[in-house]
Amino acid sequence: MRGIVYTGADAEVTDKLEVAEPGPTEVKIKIAAAGVCHSDLSVLDGTIPWKAPSVLGHEGAGIVEAVGSSVRSVKPGDHVVVATLASCGTCRACNTGHPTMCIRSLGNVSTPFTYDGEPASNFAAASVFAEYTIVQEVQAVRISKDVPFTSACLIGCGVLTGVGSVLNRARVQPGETAAVFGVGGVGLNVIQGLRLSAASRIVAVDTVASKEPLARQFGATHFVDATQADAVEEIKKIVPHRPQSMAGALGPGGVTWSFDCVGHPAVLRNAIDALDWGGTAVAIGVPPRGSEVSVDINNLAYVDRGLLGCRYGASRPHHDIPLMVELYLSGKLMLDELVTETRPLEGFRDIVEDMHAGKLARGVLIL
Numbered sequence: 073m074r075g076i077v078y079t080g081a082d083a084e085v086t087d088k089l090e091v092a093e094p095g096p097t098e099v100k101i102k103i104a105a106a107g108v109c110h111s112d113l114s115v116l117d118g119t120i121p122w123k124a125p126s127v128l129g130h131e132g133a134g135i136v137e138a139v140g141s142s143v144r145s146v147k148p149g150d151h152v153v154v155a156t157l158a159s160c161g162t163c164r165a166c167n168t169g170h171p172t173m174c175i176r177s178l179g180n181v182s183t184p185f186t187y188d189g190e191p192a193s194n195f196a197a198a199s200v201f202a203e204y205t206i207v208q209e210v211q212a213v214r215i216s217k218d219v220p221f222t223s224a225c226l227i228g229c230g231v232l233t234g235v236g237s238v239l240n241r242a243r244v245q246p247g248e249t250a251a252v253f254g255v256g257g258v259g260l261n262v263i264q265g266l267r268l269s270a271a272s273r274i275v276a277v278d279t280v281a282s283k284e285p286l287a288r289q290f291g292a293t294h295f296v297d298a299t300q301a302d303a304v305e306e307i308k309k310i311v312p313h314r315p316q317s318m319a320g321a322l323g324p325g326g327v328t329w330s331f332d333c334v335g336h337p338a339v340l341r342n343a344i345d346a347l348d349w350g351g352t353a354v355a356i357g358v359p360p361r362g363s364e365v366s367v368d369i370n371n372l373a374y375v376d377r378g379l380l381g382c383r384y385g386a387s388r389p390h391h392d393i394p395l396m397v398e399l400y401l402s403g404k405l406m407l408d409e410l411v412t413e414t415r416p417l418e419g420f421r422d423i424v425e426d427m428h429a430g431k432l433a434r435g436v437l438i439l
């Protein structure tokens with residue numbers, strides 16, 4: 073079987089993979105398309121430490137090939153999006169609508185593959201850069217056959233993460249203002265989540281100037297090229313302090329919400345500094361382990377600023393994946409527009425190069 077393996081040093085396109093048959097609670101999926109998320113790249117450069125050998129990819133969609141004896145919710149032939157949460161379904165987090173906080177859903181590694189005859193583990197409980205993968209039943213979410221796989225696959229991470237951070241975690245209200253740092257696959261989905269929430273001013277910030285048209289297409293009302301201007305100052309010019317509030321002290325002016333979709337301490341610091349009184353920054357990007365950010369505590373304590381983390385859009389896959397499909401089919405959520413290029417597995421390196429060069433919304437592998 074073909075797939076992309078993280079060897080510990082690099083990513084290798086190989087045909088030396090085999091996958092197990094599904095156990096009683098598992099589903100075997102024939103992957104049709106898979107998006108390349110920055111988190112896959114973060115495994116390769118060590119930002120996200122992971123076991124090797126392992127099969128990469130965690131943003132995928134495909135067709136159910138076979139199901140285990142106790143699986144009831146999907147059957148062979150169903151089209152599914154793969155959710156990365158192998159959540160247990162029985163703990164307090166799962167039963168209060170927070171499967172992203174299920175302890176079983178984090179760092180849960182199994183070994184359904186062999187690579188050149190040796191055991192190989194999965195990545196993010198998904199491993200969708202392979203012709204076939206094995207997931208838990210709870211992770212195979214059936215979708216309408218009307219959604220092309222190249223668009224559906226993106227729901228599996230970038231869309232749930234970005235749109236979910238706005239709808240589920242921040243719960244942005246109509247008319248509120250926001251800044252989005254990083255206009256990649258995740259940031260564009262934050263931007264369209266803000267558009268869906270009727271945010272008034274949506275300021276996109278990137279270090280690649282050519283991202284501006286894309287940001288505006290998804291709903292940004294302003295764009296700041298962070299290589300040409302101080303992003304915080306620009307944001308405070310676009311959303312100045314409220315006339316009734318005291319200027320000068322405790323950094324008034326700025327947005328109600330900011331989202332770090334890059335994963336760098338300096339970017340998160342800017343996201344905090346760009347907040348108005350009462351504003352909240354949401355940390356989505358994932359820097360190396362141990363990364364820290366410093367803030368002036370008085371700027372938080374006196375005027376109710378806050379900082380939130382957000383994993384996987386605080387999503388509940390069996391609610392949010394059908395919701396994203398419904399919004400797409402009714403013309404309210406852009407998925408096709410996220411697909412900048414499609415390539416076979418052998419084109420993985422080209423996608424990585426184009427991603428680093430800031431050329432992509434998303435690159436998608438076709439299996």
Ligand SMILES: NC(=O)c1ccc[n+]([C@@H]2O[C@H](COP(=O)([O-])OP(=O)(O)OC[C@H]3O[C@@H](n4cnc5c(N)ncnc54)[C@H](O)[C@@H]3O)[C@@H](O)[C@H]2O)c1
Nearest residue numbers: 110111233254255256257258278279335356357358383384
């Ligand atoms: N919390 C989660 O659940 C979750 C889920 C998915 C991805 N992520 C993380 O989110 C981050 C973004 O992922 P992605 O797939 O959108 O990446 P991407 O490579 O598609 O996009 C990153 C964007 O950030 C821009 N950028 C880089 N440095 C910048 C800077 N200093 N200021 C402003 N913009 C800058 C790039 O030009 C690019 O447009 C990664 O760290 C990824 O690991 C987190």
Ligand SMILES: [Zn+2]
Nearest residue numbers: 109111229230
């Ligand atoms: Zn991802």
Ligand SMILES: [Zn+2]
Nearest residue numbers: 160163166174
């Ligand atoms: Zn659980």
